[in-house]
Amino acid sequence: MKNIIIFGAPGSGKGTYSDEIVARYEMGHISTGDVLRAEIKNGTELGKTAKGYIDQGQLLPDSLMIDILAKTYDALPKGKGVIFDGFPRTIAQAEALKQMLAERGDDMGVMVELIVDEDTLLKRLLNRAIEQGRADDNEETIKKRFAVYHSQTEPLAEWFQKEGIRHTFTWKGSKEQMLSEIFAFLDKQ
Numbered sequence: 001m002k003n004i005i006i007f008g009a010p011g012s013g014k015g016t017y018s019d020e021i022v023a024r025y026e027m028g029h030i031s032t033g034d035v036l037r038a039e040i041k042n043g044t045e046l047g048k049t050a051k052g053y054i055d056q057g058q059l060l061p062d063s064l065m066i067d068i069l070a071k072t073y074d075a076l077p078k079g080k081g082v083i084f085d086g087f088p089r090t091i092a093q094a095e096a097l098k099q100m101l102a103e104r105g106d107d108m109g110v111m112v113e114l115i116v117d118e119d120t121l122l123k124r125l126l127n128r129a130i131e132q133g134r135a136d137d138n139e140e141t142i143k144k145r146f147a148v149y150h151s152q153t154e155p156l157a158e159w160f161q162k163e164g165i166r167h168t169f170t171w172k173g174s175k176e177q178m179l180s181e182i183f184a185f186l187d188k189q
């Protein structure tokens, strides 16, 4: 399988669909949010830095994230394709990802964009707060994450469009339907 960039707002299902895609195509998976939460859990210096940003609903600095991404990517077994979940989130990160992959004789593959209305996103994130207890899933921080998404991350969709690899999937109320549309597309890649 080609590399896949899964893209969408907080709560759009990037992690959920990534797990399904990984199981079907036996790919590698990099979730930058999961990497950072593991660092926080382990009480590392990076974790302490990350917590400050995450609890505020802000993005970590690009230079730091690009470094983390490259290290995580290089530690994965090669040859199967990787799904990038939660990265890139800014144009600078996207440029860096493209360059990092090119330096390794690889490319970004395809971008899968998840479009979900904001009412649904909010409900999901508040529900996740109850189920998983993520510190950044409270209403105040969620609102900040949406604002950051709209100002810093959403413009990237156009960037992927220009790269010719943007593929959009819209939530119509059913996970099964969303997944079957995504699989139908990825099966052809």
Ligand code: ATP
Pocket: 008, 009, 010, 011, 012, 013, 014, 015, 032, 033, 034, 036, 053, 054, 057, 058, 059, 060, 061, 065, 085, 086, 087, 088, 089, 093, 136, 145
């Ligand atoms: P979901 O996983 O439900 O789509 P999300 O996108 O808000 O929600 P994560 O991807 O887990 O959640 O990220 C959680 C937080 O980690 C972000 O709000 C941000 O502070 C930080 N983070 C994760 N990835 C990056 C990144 N590429 N650049 C900067 N900060 C990041």
Ligand code: MG
Pocket: 014, 015, 031, 033, 086
């Ligand atoms: Mg996630």
